[in-house]
Amino acid sequence: MFENLQEKLQRAFKNLRGQGTVSEENISEALREIRLALLESDVNLNVTKDLIEHIREKALGQQVATALSPTEQVIKIIHGELVELLGRDTARFKFASQPPSVILMAGLQGSGKTTTTGKLAQWLKKGGHRPMLVSVDVYRPAAREQLAVVAKSIGTQLYTGNVGADEAGTPLVLRLAKEAKRDAANFGCDILLVDTAGRLGIDEELMGEMSELKKLLNPSEILFVADAMTGQDAVNSAKAFHDRLGITGVVLTKMDGDARGGAALSIRQVTGAPVKFIGTGEKPDAFEPFHPDRIVSRIMGMGDIATLLERAEEKLDRGKAEAFAKKALAGDGFSLEDFRDQLRQIKKLGSMQSILKMLPSVGPFQGLQQAAGQVDESQFTRVEAIINSMTAKERLNHEIISGSRRKRIAAGSGTSVQEVNNLLRQYAQMRKMFKGMGAGGGKMQRRLMSQMGSMGRFGR
Incomplete structure (x- = not known):
C-alpha cells in the first residue's frame, strides 16, 4: 500500500548519502523529493506543507544528534514526524459502562x-x-x-x-x-x-x-x-x-x-x-x-516484524513448528511430508508477497523484499500438488523416487517431470543446509537468505 512512497523516500535518502553535514542546500534537495513523493502518494497538500516545514526546522535545528550521519539524521526526523502525524499511540476502543x-x-x-x-x-x-x-x-x-x-x-x-x-x-x-x-x-x-x-x-x-x-x-x-x-x-x-x-x-x-x-x-x-x-x-x-x-x-522500509509475529502467534501451530525445527536441524533432516506441512502453515500467514513485504527493505532482507513482486504464488500450490501425488513411502524417503516414479508423480499432479526434478533438487539442498545449521556450520545466515529467496521459484 505504501510501495510507491517507500521507493521515492529511499531515493531521497540515497541522495543525502556521502554528505558530511546537513546543510540548507542538501536538505532542500532531499525535501523537494520527499514533498513530491508525498503529493504523488495523494497526501493532502496542507498536511504535506506542514510536514516538510517541521522536518526542515528539526533537520537544521539543534535537536539533531551530531553523532549521526546526515542520512540517519533525516530518517530519524522523518520517522518521528510521520508517527506524530498519524498519532503516536494506537487508538483505543471505548466501551459503555452498561452493555451493550x-x-x-x-x-x-x-x-x-x-x-x-x-x-x-x-x-x-x-x-x-x-x-x-x-x-x-x-x-x-x-x-x-x-x-x-x-x-x-x-x-x-x-x-x-x-x-x-x-x-x-x-x-x-x-x-x-x-x-x-x-x-x-x-x-x-x-x-x-x-x-x-x-x-x-x-x-x-x-x-x-x-x-x-x-x-x-x-x-x-x-x-x-x-x-x-x-x-x-x-x-x-x-x-x-x-x-x-x-x-x-x-x-x-x-x-x-x-x-x-x-x-x-x-x-x-x-x-x-x-x-x-x-x-x-x-x-x-x-x-x-x-x-x-x-x-x-513500513513506509520507511524498516518492515513490520511486530505484526508478522502477531500473525504467526495467532495462526501457526507452535508445536508443529518446534517439531519441524528439531527434525530439520537433526542429522536425519526432514521429509517431504514435513515440508508440505510447513508450506501449509506458511500459507496461513497470507500470501508470500505480503509476508516478504513485512520484512525490512534494508540490510540482509533487502533482496527478499525487492523480490516480493516476483513471487509466483501458484508455484506453492503446484509444489503441494506434486508432494500429494507421491506415495507415503516416497514422501518419507525421496531417494527411492526413480525416473518412472517421477513420470507418474508429474502426471498425477498435472505438472512436468522437470518441475518434479526441480522440487526434489531444491528440497535436497534445503535438507543439506538445515543439517549444516544443526552441526553449527558457518555462514548459515547468508545461505538461509539465499534459499528463502529461491522459494518462489520451485517448479520453474
Whole structure:
C-alpha cells in the first residue's frame, strides 16, 4: 500500500548519502523529493506543507544528534514526524459502562461498510466479546440480506426485526435500532454493531438520519468507513461526517489494492479523528488495528516484524513448528511430508508477497523484499500438488523416487517431470543446509537468505 512512497523516500535518502553535514542546500534537495513523493502518494497538500516545514526546522535545528550521519539524521526526523502525524499511540476502543456498547458504522455507499462491520465483529469475537449485528439500511436493495450472509459466515448474532410492521410516529430505521439494542441486552451480547445506510454523496437526509441514530443509541464509537482507493475524497468525506457527527475513528478499506496511502497519512491531521483499523483483503480476518509506529516503519522500509509475529502467534501451530525445527536441524533432516506441512502453515500467514513485504527493505532482507513482486504464488500450490501425488513411502524417503516414479508423480499432479526434478533438487539442498545449521556450520545466515529467496521459484 505504501510501495510507491517507500521507493521515492529511499531515493531521497540515497541522495543525502556521502554528505558530511546537513546543510540548507542538501536538505532542500532531499525535501523537494520527499514533498513530491508525498503529493504523488495523494497526501493532502496542507498536511504535506506542514510536514516538510517541521522536518526542515528539526533537520537544521539543534535537536539533531551530531553523532549521526546526515542520512540517519533525516530518517530519524522523518520517522518521528510521520508517527506524530498519524498519532503516536494506537487508538483505543471505548466501551459503555452498561452493555451493550453501540458502535455506529457510517460511510458512503460502496466504501465496504457492510463487509467491514462483519470483519470488526470477527475481530471483537477474538477478543472475547459477544457482538450482535443489525442493518438499518432499509433503502438499498438486499442490503440487510448482505449483512445476514456476513453474519452467518462468521457465526455472529444478527437482529433482523420486522420491516413490515411500523410503529406509529417512529421511523423504521430508529425502531430497528432501538429493538436491536434491547435484543442485544436480552441475549447477553455486550456489543451492538449498527450498519447504517450510505449514499453516493453526503446529503442532508443522510446526516439527519445519522444524527437521530446517534441521539437514540448514544454510541460508544462512531466509525467512519472510507475507501482508501478514493484518496483525498475519503479524507473530505470523513471531515464532513466528523464536523456533523463527531466521529471517533476511521476504518480504511481496500488498503491491499492500488491505494497510494495518502488517505492514511492525511486523515487524522485533517479530521482530528484517528485511523483505528485497516482492511487488507476480502476475507473476514483481513483486518488489523492501525498501529502508527508500525505503519511508519513500513513506509520507511524498516518492515513490520511486530505484526508478522502477531500473525504467526495467532495462526501457526507452535508445536508443529518446534517439531519441524528439531527434525530439520537433526542429522536425519526432514521429509517431504514435513515440508508440505510447513508450506501449509506458511500459507496461513497470507500470501508470500505480503509476508516478504513485512520484512525490512534494508540490510540482509533487502533482496527478499525487492523480490516480493516476483513471487509466483501458484508455484506453492503446484509444489503441494506434486508432494500429494507421491506415495507415503516416497514422501518419507525421496531417494527411492526413480525416473518412472517421477513420470507418474508429474502426471498425477498435472505438472512436468522437470518441475518434479526441480522440487526434489531444491528440497535436497534445503535438507543439506538445515543439517549444516544443526552441526553449527558457518555462514548459515547468508545461505538461509539465499534459499528463502529461491522459494518462489520451485517448479520453474
